[in-house]
Amino acid sequence: EAGVTQFPSHSVIEKGQTVTLRCDPISGHDNLYWYRRVMGKEIKFLLHFVKESKQDESGMPNNRFLAERTGGTYSTLKVQPAELEDSGVYFCASSLRGGTSYNEQFFGPGTRLTVL
Amino acid sequence: DQQVKQNSPSLSVQEGRISILNCDYTNSMFDYFLWYKKYPAEGPTFLISISSIKDKNEDGRFTVFLNKSAKHLSLHIVPSQPGDSAVYFCAAKHPNTGGFKTIFGAGTRLFVKA
Numbered sequence: 001e002a003g004v005t006q007f008p009s010h011s012v013i014e015k016g017q018t019v020t021l022r023c024d025p026i027s028g029h030d031n032l033y034w035y036r037r038v039m040g041k042e043i044k045f046l047l048h049f050v051k052e053s054k055q056d057e058s059g060m061p062n063n064r065f066l067a068e069r070t071g072g073t074y075s076t077l078k079v080q081p082a083e084l085e086d087s088g089v090y091f092c093a094s095s096l097r098g099g100t101s102y103n104e105q106f107f108g109p110g111t112r113l114t115v116l
Numbered sequence: 117d118q119q120v121k122q123n124s125p126s127l128s129v130q131e132g133r134i135s136i137l138n139c140d141y142t143n144s145m146f147d148y149f150l151w152y153k154k155y156p157a158e159g160p161t162f163l164i165s166i167s168s169i170k171d172k173n174e175d176g177r178f179t180v181f182l183n184k185s186a187k188h189l190s191l192h193i194v195p196s197q198p199g200d201s202a203v204y205f206c207a208a209k210h211p212n213t214g215g216f217k218t219i220f221g222a223g224t225r226l227f228v229k230a
Contacts (some may be wrong), residue, residue: 004159031216040125042118043160043205043220056217091159095216103215107152107159 002026004108006092012114018080021111025074025094031055032075033095033105034067038088049075061086082115089113119143120208122221129228135193137224139206144187146208148215151180151191154203154223163204164191196228 005024013019025032034046046065047057051072060067064083069075079086089112093105121140129135141149147168152160166173166180166189173180179192193200206221 033216033218035218035220040222042120042222043207045217045219048216056213058217093159104162105218107161109157109159 004092004094004106006090006108006111008111009109010112010114012116013082014116015084016081018078019082019113021077021079021090021092021113023075023077023092023108025092026106028096029094029106030072030097031095031103031105032069033093034075034077035091035093035107036088037091037110038085043091046077079113082113084115087113087115117142118221119146120206120219120221122206122224124224125222126225126227129196129226131198131228131230132195135191135196135200135226135228137191137193137204137206137226139189139191139221141187141189141206141208143208143210144184145210145212146219147211148209149180149182149189150207150209150218151178152205152207152220154205160205193226196226198228198230201226201228 007022032049037043045059048055049069066078089110091110093107095105119142150165151163153163154160164178182189203223203225205223207218
């Protein structure tokens with residue numbers, strides 16, 4: 001069974017440019033999450049989709065970030081325009097249905113974004 | 117404000133000895149705690165968890181202890197192996213988020229020397 005995949009693995013862009021990150025969750029997982037880790041700090045929650053609906057976007061930093069999950073399958077996270085502080089590793093995770101506290105999330109390898 | 121804190125950025129242990137990784141949290145409403153392990157260029161993988169109604173959970177070489185009064189948990193690895201060298205993240209969940217949103221610490225890098 002394929003795990004969570006993310007594309008690209010690395011992206012280097014200049015300040016002011018646009019970047020789109022993609023995440024393909026494990027097949028059949030209704031829940032999809034985006035997280036970000038900046039400069040060796042904590043992994044921070046960005047948002048949570050249930051199928052195509054945004055369930056919780058409390059962690060999105062500002063309106064330069066736009067996440068979508070059309071059709072409830074893969075998801076994209078667009079940063080426009082990118083700023084220096086957006087640099088970090090962006091992780092995507094997915095999990096099965098269910099809202100119990102134990103809702104194991106499977107993480108992708110991450111996309112390392114560098115904004116120059 | 118960081119609600120889950122791992123104050124030791126790194127830890128070095130000899131193979132065969134015990135590794136103890138510590139984690140403190142500030143929110144007494146957290147009801148579930150997890151440890152994730154991360155190798156370079158990979159995403160975090162779930163290792164072990166504990167509900168707030170328990171004080172210990174064991175899975176093979178890994179044991180997690182929870183001290184609710186001190187808002188502290190720890191991960192014990194016995195015996196430590198070189199393959200355990202990785203970054204370990206402590207994480208917590210709050211019941212108000214339905215068990216979905218996970219709050220992570222900054223991680224502790226464990227080095228197990230052969």
